[in-house]
Amino acid sequence: MRRTIARRLLDRLFLTGEVVEAEQVTARMRRVRIGGDGLSDLRWAPGQHVRLLVGDGGPLGGVLRTYSVWRYDPAWEALDVIGFDHGGDSPGVSWIRGARPGQEVSFMRPEGSFALAREAPYHLFAGEETASVAFGAMLGALPEGASVYGAVEAGSPEDHLDLPGGLVRVCRGGASAAGSEVLVNAVRELELPDGPGVAYLAGEARTIQAVRAHLVGERGWQRRDVRTKPFWTPGRKGMD
Numbered sequence: 001m002r003r004t005i006a007r008r009l010l011d012r013l014f015l016t017g018e019v020v021e022a023e024q025v026t027a028r029m030r031r032v033r034i035g036g037d038g039l040s041d042l043r044w045a046p047g048q049h050v051r052l053l054v055g056d057g058g059p060l061g062g063v064l065r066t067y068s069v070w071r072y073d074p075a076w077e078a079l080d081v082i083g084f085d086h087g088g089d090s091p092g093v094s095w096i097r098g099a100r101p102g103q104e105v106s107f108m109r110p111e112g113s114f115a116l117a118r119e120a121p122y123h124l125f126a127g128e129e130t131a132s133v134a135f136g137a138m139l140g141a142l143p144e145g146a147s148v149y150g151a152v153e154a155g156s157p158e159d160h161l162d163l164p165g166g167l168v169r170v171c172r173g174g175a176s177a178a179g180s181e182v183l184v185n186a187v188r189e190l191e192l193p194d195g196p197g198v199a200y201l202a203g204e205a206r207t208i209q210a211v212r213a214h215l216v217g218e219r220g221w222q223r224r225d226v227r228t229k230p231f232w233t234p235g236r237k238g239m240d
């Protein structure tokens, strides 16, 4: 009985879909397409994410892990997420690595407030691999002629996603993505117009803080000009 109630509750909270495609898109990033009947009328804005129920516990014992939506098209009845393989064996990355067509997956509807500004003199993006997924969706949704700047960091040249917008690519090599000076320095070196635009900073939490400190402290931006979304940080699980 208790199990039935829990199952009903889960069915209200979650959509059920199926992995319909999975492919390696960079050396350490895998795109997973999730399809299903409930995916023909989702409300989604570029920059938003879904929470997937993953782990070994089955529908009643899984854990939630968050992935930005790379693409969604109601006509496909499917959405794409792209997961970065950070090398651990934790539930999210294990699910991304193991996703195969035919596999059932429960997930929550798209949500989140990390979104494009309606108007901005220019848009500035900065983050590492995990952030580049949201950035891809956001860049693709900018009006033609929008002015774009930014830097994306990856472990190696083979780890960069193909993104529109001409963002500068930098590599951290073997250095940690946490509190990354490589990314802060890349943003510092950008030749930006006079005056602030709107910045979108995502990915590792300490790096985001450092990039924001640079924009506010060294370039004179207001904090309100900077939109941030921490995705992960060492030692924290399933950050949201």
Ligand SMILES: Cc1cc2nc3c(=O)[nH]c(=O)nc-3n(C[C@H](O)[C@H](O)[C@H](O)COP(=O)(O)OP(=O)(O)OC[C@H]3O[C@@H](n4cnc5c(N)ncnc54)[C@H](O)[C@@H]3O)c2cc1C
Pocket: 049, 065, 066, 067, 068, 069, 082, 083, 084, 085, 086, 088, 090, 091, 092, 093, 094, 112, 129, 130, 131, 133, 134, 177, 229, 230, 231, 232, 233, 234, 235, 236, 237, 238, 239, 240
């Ligand atoms: C709004 C939002 C959107 C996100 N979008 C994406 C996305 O599109 N693609 C994507 O790959 N990730 C994305 N993430 C990050 C993803 O949810 C986390 O990386 C998540 O922690 C992975 O789950 P896990 O079970 O593998 O690791 P957890 O169990 O959460 O953590 C285990 C350990 O791994 C470490 N860890 C987690 N992520 C990384 C990393 N990237 N590099 C190094 N160490 C790490 C943790 O700090 C922790 O110590 C997003 C997060 C949020 C909040």
